[in-house]
Amino acid sequence: MTDTAPERVNGHVRPNVSLLKFAPEDTADVTPPTVPQKPAAPRARRRVRVDHLRRIVVETRQHDAYRFTIRHSSYLVGGARILTRRAWDSRTTARHERMMRAAEAAGQEDVARDWEQRAYIYRQSRHRRRMELLQLAINAPKAIAMGAAGGAGVLLMLGILLAWANHDVHDVLTPIKAVITVVSWAAFIAGVVWDPLLAALPWIALAGVWAVGRHRQTAPAWALPGDPEQRDVVPDEGAILKALGNLGIGPLNKAIKEGWQPRWVSPTTRSGNGWHSQLQLPMGVTVEMINLKKKVLAHNLLRKPVEVWPTEPPKAPSVLDLWVADQGSLSGPTPPWPLLTEGTTDYFQGVPVAVSQRGEPIIGKLMGANYLIGGIMGNGKTSLAVALLLGAVLDPLVIAEVYVMAFNVDYDPLKPRLDAFVKGDGDEEIKAAFDALRRLADEVSQRGRLLEELGGDATKLTRELAMKDPRMRPKIVVFDEVHELFMHREYGKEAGELAIKVIKKARKCGITMVFTTVSPTADSIPKDVTRNTSHNVAFAVGDHIANDGLLGTGKHKAGITATTLIPSEDIGTAVTVGFSKKPFEVIRCHYVERAPEKGIDQVTPIVERAMAHHDGTGPSEAPAPAADPLTDILTALGQAPRMRTQDILRHLADLNPAEYDGWSFRDLKRVLDDCGHGEYKTDGGKMHVSRQRILDALADRDDDASDDDPDAIDE
Known part of the structure; x- marks a missing residue:
């Protein structure tokens, strides 16, 4: 019996296997267990995905169609607006009024008066043209009648001549008949073409308006083809505003959200190798704030930091003066030095040393000038000093001295043309440089007395006075690695005082001082030296302290900074003050190469040429005065x-x-x-x-x- 007992599994009764086997008659009463079916969910999910993708495709197509409609409609509206404005500007003085308002806002009164004069001239010319048209309308009937009579007379005369030649009186009217035939054919052709041309003219005009709008991209940015976030390499007004709006400056973002309407003091215009703009900033936003975000601004404008220069004009506070270089225009080789193979110089006219960020030649002034050149080692400061020195010695009148407080071989090829050359960083060499400063301090006083004797009422040295007395010959003195002198425990303090005295009084006497250093700090360079230097040059520097030590206090905050120059990459590129009337210039120095290991020596031939002129064996001892x-x-x-x-x-x-x-x-x-x-x-x-x-x-x-x-x- 126990064999037939049901088996209990997990609380459920399962029939005995043997009972089922040996009692088949009971199987009919047993209900087979229900087998659960697989759910159809995966197929339903696939159907939902397909419907979703179809909906996305439909919405995308609808969105593209919407963008297409808005884009081309905007082209038509914008093109019509542009053409209307052009027509209005060409027939009125609206353009003159706009330029006058912009000039007045920028404080340029002479420009405003010039545009006012142009507007007056335009109105006078327009009045004269209108009077001429009225007079033409009065004289037109008489002119037409006279023209018709004259034309008929000419044709009749031709007919008479033709009849005379052919001995046929009927040829008298032949020219008139020919003209009538031509007119009839012209009328026939015009009748055939006129209706299609008349029907096509509106569509031609519409196509022209659309082309103007498309060329000026008058559609919204999101409706333009391609990526709406794509940025243009041309820093126009729209690109600049978008770049400023993405700097993360709180007050600027707030002003934009509140509907700030930008006022362009100077719209974006081409300027040398780049683009120049002036924009009045909203309240609460300073140029210094933008300078703190200079790297982000350069990134937003698709430029390197050295290619973007936001500054504040001295006479226009709260105005952003932005100059953006063309991509890559500040990289690559500089043009060769203009005096590399021929030519002489005039100390009183200056020498070429570099090209500006706009590609214009930069002349290094010598008379009445002095230089402070600094930056990280290997970035070009000695190259600039050598270019100044080479240009100076090509004038046979110039006396040149070099004091290098380091073991630097860059000046060695110039030794034959130098009146004094000291090299080394020992106490003896530093003492020689110190003694030179003492002699210069005495010499400026002596030259002042001589200048009064030779020139009478002359306020400064001229070439004529320098040729009259050898004691007044112009002089250039280079102190390389001058921080070694100014920081010397024994001579440093007095050397700084002597340098300041010479700088202040030597300019009218024809003495040019050139100081170079890799350590432009308050301890290494006296502040009065920086303040009284006329030409300040900063190659790549490590921080704002070194930058202001070279260019002057506050220059870094004003955006005039060399901290964005990359050492070993921006070699020969420097930020300068004093080379022009602009607040600053970014220059790329000419490089006169000397690499004996490569068999290259461009310096020695220049020195030999300078020696030839200096010894009187050259073409001319003194170059002819440069043209003014x-x-x-x-x-x-x-x-x-x-x-x-x-x-x-x-x-x-x-x-x-x-x-x-x-x-x-x-x-x-x-x-x-x-x-x-x-x-x-x-x-x-x-x-x-x-x-x-x-x-x-x-x-x-x-x-x-x-x-x-x-x-x-x-x-």
Whole structure:
């Protein structure tokens, strides 16, 4: 019995296997267990996914169609707006009014007056044209009648001549019949073409409007084809505002959210190898805040930090002055030094040493100038000093001395042309440099007395006075690694005092001081040396302390900083103050190469050429005075109040063919722009040169030259 007992498993009764086997009659009453079926969920999920993907595709297509519609509609609306504005500007003085308002906002009164004069000339010309049209309408019937009668007479005369030649009187009317036939064919062709042309004209005009809008990208950014986040390499107004809005500056972001309307003091314009803009910042935002985010700003504008320079103009507070270089324009080799193979120099005119960030030549002033050059080792400071020195010794009048307080071989090839050359970092060499400063301090006093004796009322040395007395020959003195002298325990303090004295008084006497250092700190360079230096040069530096030690206090905060230059990468690139009237210049120095291990020596031939001129064996002991374009332009003008530019170019070529024979309008415009003359057009839109503006420019230049004489302050 126990064999037939049911088996209990997990609380459930399972029939005995043997019972089922031997009692088949009971199996009919046993209900087979229900087998659970697989759920159909995976198939349902696949169906949901397919429906979702279809919905996404449909929505994407609808979105693309929406963007397409908005984009091309915006092209039409924007193109019509642009063409309307162009037409309005061409027929009114609206453009002149805009430029006058911008000039007044920037404080440029002379520019505003110039645009006001242009607007007056435009209104006068427009009035004259309208009067001529009215007169034409009055005279038109008479002119048409006379023209018709004259034309008929000519045709009749031709017919008579033709009949005379052919001995046939019917040929008298042949020319008139020919003209009638041509007119009838023209009318027939016009009748065929007129209706299709009339129907097509609106569509042609619409296509033209669309093309203008598409070219100017008047559609919203999100509706443009491609990636709406794609950035343009041209830093126009839109790109600059987008870059500023992504700097993470709280007050600026708040102003943008509150609907700040930017006011462009100077819209984005092409400037040399880059782009220049001026934007008035909103309240609570300073240029210093933007400078703290300079690396992010450069990234947003697709540039390296060295290619982006946000500064604040001295006379326009709260204005962002932004210059953005072309991508890669500050990299690659610099042009060869202009005096590499030929030419002499004039100490009083300066020497070429570099090119600016805009690609313009940079002249290193020697007369009335002194230099403080610094930066991390191996970035080009000695190259700049050598270029200055080589340019100076190509003038046979110049006396050159070099004191290198290190074991530096860069100056060795110049030794034959140097009047004094000391090299080494021992106490003896430093003592020699100190003694040189003492001699210079005594010499400036002596030269001051000689200048009074030789020149009478002359306020500074000239080439004529220097040639008159050998004791007044111009001099350039280089102190390389000058921190070794200023930090010396015995000579340092007095050396700093002597250097300041020489710097303050030597400029009118024709003595140029050049100091170079790798350690521009308050301990290594006296602050008064930095303050009184006319030309400050900073190659790559490690921090803002070194930057301000070279360029002046507060320059780093103002955005004039060399901390963004990368050592060993931006070799030869430096941030400078004093090379132009601009607050700063980024320059790329010419490199006169000397690498004996490579068989390259460009320095020695220049020194040999300098020696030849210095010894009197060269073509000329003294170079001819360089041409002064402003003075020559004034000579070309004579007593005329103004003269057309092409006439000025012709007179200049007659005055000095060697200098001006190849001059173009671009060369003349460069000189006029540099002196602040600006564009000057009169009736007919012809460019002129104003005599009064040239006189003002010469007066300003004389004032700047007199400002270089600090005696009134120093003494």
